Amino acid sequence: MDIATSPLARPFPAMPAIAGATPRIARAGYKDWGRCDLTYVALDEGTAVAGVFTRNICCSSEVELGRDNIGQGLARALVVNAGNSNAFTGYRGREAVEQIMDQVAGHLGCPREQVFVSSTGVIGVPLPKDKAKAGVEAALQARPCSWEDATHTIGTTDTFAKGATVQAMVGDTLVTLNAIIKGSGMIAPDMATMLGYIFTDAAVEPAFLQQILSAAADTSFNCITVDSDTSTSDTILAFATGKAGNAPLASFDDAGADAFAAALHDICLQLAHLVVRDGEGAQKFIAIAVTGAVSDASARKVGLAIANSPLVKTAIAGQDANWGRVVMAVGKAGEPADRDRLSIGFGGIWAAREGLPLADYDETPVAEHLKGQDISIEVDLGLGQGSATVWTCDLTHGYIDINADYRS
């Protein structure tokens, strides 16, 4: 099935080089397709690593091994396989991942725990060891490629290449962050797992990198949803080569740590939004801002209940300011809410306040807002100071086309 580029797509940005991080691509031939499907990023010695992984209990061996090895804090290489997720393949799948780790570690002369592997694609088929071996060998010998080429190579059902780049001053040193991501549903184990990688030349201690990545993920990747489903392989990794030469960041007491953490959060948010913009069948990008909750965590749960409601998502697809469906979703979230204090708005215009439809509510500007591509829903619970914003896309015929009419 040929899937058209998302109408919400964004162009791939011009990306500077990241000293100490070198991408290469090759053809492993995991599927019968005429494209590169194996990405290898070599990382200079001393590169710090941090990661966040899917909470899905039925995760892949790649996720298990990545989770086991993230704690030692150092990385020398990343390998990403596209076309076969290697999930639900038992010990044979695990052996294939270990083979890749050993092969790359042997080449680089590093401990195998410093080689991180991700895979995305069909599940239930062990990653073929022979193809993986030849593909890795080809990638080790390949010429360096652009970050955009690497992004295309990690992609599967993605309709556009998703990347972001930001810079920040750490003390007197300019540091750069490049990031690439794939994923178009949230997320099928078939072909749409979310895999994101952030590369920076900043020097950051692994424990601090983990601290700020986890915090950034909490208000970015953990605040998006396409269809409420959770991949068995979702992975976000951050690599810091230290080549920029700043004094290594170890805590928020260090000069420039705030700026770097803000840049990391910014790039995570950009990546997260790009995934929503490539949501399966998405025609509209929806931001849901929840205020007045008893806590930020409660606000996020309410926001995700709205974002995951098929009735809200289809209403937006139909350009219908159906605040009743938003009320329903608030009520089913299982969080503190009071029908008679609840206010609902679209595009910054209240439709209902404190439990009652506004008497002078004029739907015209709201209808105009809903015709656009970027939609906002405002919910004030009227209870406390907790707030959160979550992002999703609408639910359209395109989603059904991709997921029902297409046989994997």
Add this chain to the structure above:
Amino acid sequence: MDIATSPLARPFPAMPAIAGATPRIARAGYKDWGRCDLTYVALDEGTAVAGVFTRNICCSSEVELGRDNIGQGLARALVVNAGNSNAFTGYRGREAVEQIMDQVAGHLGCPREQVFVSSTGVIGVPLPKDKAKAGVEAALQARPCSWEDATHTIGTTDTFAKGATVQAMVGDTLVTLNAIIKGSGMIAPDMATMLGYIFTDAAVEPAFLQQILSAAADTSFNCITVDSDTSTSDTILAFATGKAGNAPLASFDDAGADAFAAALHDICLQLAHLVVRDGEGAQKFIAIAVTGAVSDASARKVGLAIANSPLVKTAIAGQDANWGRVVMAVGKAGEPADRDRLSIGFGGIWAAREGLPLADYDETPVAEHLKGQDISIEVDLGLGQGSATVWTCDLTHGYIDINADYRS
């Protein structure tokens, strides 16, 4: 929008009369439609009542008042308004419900707590008191109607009238249960709230009726889902007139209590299945049997995670034996599961056992099964003795048509 009758529809059964319960219908004109939209069921003195209500926090005044009054255990009348749900209408909505309760109680000469009211339809518009008053007056004077006519009258977006009837021996006495229900999504606050009513001539003490209704709801209404959404008005009420003349059932120690509880469970299950069969856009009825869980409650949660997964539902719509999506849904349920003990089957044929795809898996009979209308998915977690079955329908273009392309 004209919605075709569900391909999964079932004919309305022939229903005997229930002594002591008399339905009547009238036109209140809540919407501009040429049909009856107010249902009134008079109940003889001494009728016991029990009920279960939506857990949605933003529930309607009807639900609040019903929940307040169910404890006294007696009912003289039921009034159901169709076309206006009266939800999210504050004190004005509540006044309209109280007016109906007072009007009927005045006519019957009973306490107003014995009059139960439900409403379904658009939200945010207070039920118009004048139309309600005239409609109730007309219904009080109307000739008795059939249960099928009453079923049509409580319906909104339903594509067929849903009813069930069963009989049971309580000691030497034959008792009858008739039940009617409306609802086609699970469930929009717009027009698809689930409202179900069970009428029996058996004599049952209110507390025992509540006990067995709650238990029956747990493995019927609480085990179905169409789209994971929860109405602000869902209500199931059971009325026992006592006219059959059996010795009143007060506990499972009483002769015939088991038989009656089984009949009540049977009719609840029939109603629940009928709602799924009228699920918005449904083309297939899906039963998901989960075994080997650490508890029954855990099995139900896993089952509902599968049943609510858009990726599973679209796979079934596409007749795709995509067991990987089932694995994903198991993993995200948040319940104990072990990837390497998990078995998944379709139509009674295992596709994967103990974490691995079956080597000799023959997809042909599974593909044949998935072409049918009644689909089964089997999941064995391999951990314990807990089990549950849940029911849902597939997710199709029809769902999007109804919920996105239709402006309420």
